[in-house]
Amino acid sequence: MKKILVCLTMAISILTSNISTAFAASEPPSASANGVVVMDSVTGAVLYGNNEDTKYPPASPTKLMTVLLTLEKCKLDEKVKVGTYPPTIEGSKIYIDTNEEMTVKEMLYAVIMVSANDCAEALAEHIAGSEEEFAKLMTQRAKELGCKNSNFKNPHGLYDDEHRTTAYDLATIEKELLKHPEYLEISKTKTYMLPPTNIYPEARPLWNDNRLLHDYEQYYYEYAIAGKTGYTDESRHSFVASATKNNNTFIIAMLYDPVKTYFTDSKNLFEWAFNNFQTVKMFSKGQEITKYTSSNGTVIPLLAAEDIYYTKDLTLAAEPEFKFDQSTLKDKFFLKGQPIAQGSVNYNNQSYKVSLISGADYQKKTLPVVGDLLTTDLNTINYTYLTLLIITIVVFFSLLVFSLIRSVKKKNSINYDKNHLRKKY
Numbered sequence: 001m002k003k004i005l006v007c008l009t010m011a012i013s014i015l016t017s018n019i020s021t022a023f024a025a026s027e028p029p030s031a032s033a034n035g036v037v038v039m040d041s042v043t044g045a046v047l048y049g050n051n052e053d054t055k056y057p058p059a060s061p062t063k064l065m066t067v068l069l070t071l072e073k074c075k076l077d078e079k080v081k082v083g084t085y086p087p088t089i090e091g092s093k094i095y096i097d098t099n100e101e102m103t104v105k106e107m108l109y110a111v112i113m114v115s116a117n118d119c120a121e122a123l124a125e126h127i128a129g130s131e132e133e134f135a136k137l138m139t140q141r142a143k144e145l146g147c148k149n150s151n152f153k154n155p156h157g158l159y160d161d162e163h164r165t166t167a168y169d170l171a172t173i174e175k176e177l178l179k180h181p182e183y184l185e186i187s188k189t190k191t192y193m194l195p196p197t198n199i200y201p202e203a204r205p206l207w208n209d210n211r212l213l214h215d216y217e218q219y220y221y222e223y224a225i226a227g228k229t230g231y232t233d234e235s236r237h238s239f240v241a242s243a244t245k246n247n248n249t250f251i252i253a254m255l256y257d258p259v260k261t262y263f264t265d266s267k268n269l270f271e272w273a274f275n276n277f278q279t280v281k282m283f284s285k286g287q288e289i290t291k292y293t294s295s296n297g298t299v300i301p302l303l304a305a306e307d308i309y310y311t312k313d314l315t316l317a318a319e320p321e322f323k324f325d326q327s328t329l330k331d332k333f334f335l336k337g338q339p340i341a342q343g344s345v346n347y348n349n350q351s352y353k354v355s356l357i358s359g360a361d362y363q364k365k366t367l368p369v370v371g372d373l374l375t376t377d378l379n380t381i382n383y384t385y386l387t388l389l390i391i392t393i394v395v396f397f398s399l400l401v402f403s404l405i406r407s408v409k410k411k412n413s414i415n416y417d418k419n420h421l422r423k424k425y
Helices: 002-016 060-073 104-114 117-128 131-145 167-177 181-187 262-276 383-424
Strands: 035-040 046-050 079-081 101-103 191-194 204-207 224-232 236-245 248-257 277-283 288-293 299-304 308-313 321-323 339-347 350-358 364-367 371-377
Touching: 035 167, 035 262, 046 167, 046 262, 060 104, 060 117, 060 131, 060 167, 060 181, 060 224, 060 236, 079 104, 079 117, 101 104, 104 117, 104 181, 104 191, 104 204, 117 131, 131 167, 167 236, 167 248, 181 224, 236 262, 248 262, 248 277, 262 277, 288 350, 308 339, 308 350
Parallel strands: none
Antiparallel strands: 035 046, 035 248, 079 101, 191 204, 224 236, 236 248, 277 308, 288 299, 299 350, 321 339, 339 350, 364 371
């Protein structure tokens, strides 16, 4: 009966799910999770989504945000002293004790590899003083990363009515985490021995619960580089994973999987992504992208502020298009190397922002004699103003000379008339 209900639930979910695909590639393989997303780790492009913005209780993939904040706010060799609350946390843990001391890195091994709730709580208290304050940091950081629908209430993922996130948001958090080599180092570690502490005299063995990493497992996937599993009764099964193949790295996030097929499903989705998409560099940092011509004819090269990539759909012949509105630079002056504008790369319903920097100085300068009447732009004289100034000066002096001559003639005429009248009478 229970199996029948599960099957019915899956069938209804498939029929009513909100499936969205951003690209025109071949149909992706199916997955049993309700919320699914496949994302390019470099561009953030969504290659496939199914309920990717639907909020679910995430279980242990919550810890991805805990790990991110820890790496951003702590040194790896920093000592963490365990308080009274972390040892009481339920679920998976390594059984740390009050006043036990471990380094941040050792606790990260426990959090990432075996999903230790007690260590996640200890790190939260170490960073923010309490679970509540740390949860606020988690939600705020998610917003800064561009997460759309996340609200965190704890650092470990145990069920809470208000603790929610989405497949898209978890993939976005993983995308940021992949920038940290320490995260990759720990995530790819298959086994690890935690050293003895001031409380626990024996080494603790850890075994990575991401089965994509273990070559003796049926789920082994040679391109896997990171992953975080999760489960609670209310959240069902969840999984976030990353894989790299031929210099392409993709991320998969799956939430609310009722039958736990996420290892197989993720392998199939990764292969689909690698076969249909490629991360392509369009511009290198410092490369000239376009030119800006000022009103007086000065040509300024505009350069890429950073490497620019797009996600190419290998099933399409279309090429990306660069767009830039030159009117945004009208009447502006700038220095070489200064960020001055934004363009965009548009491709297959995807848009990527491009920050542009000036390749030359373009400054307004004043000549000391004439003042603001005459300017030069990057050593280029504004001949329009110069011509007008010269014409004005010529006309002014011409009128002045003409007026003086006329005045002299008039005076001489008057003197002549007076003298003539005297002689006559």
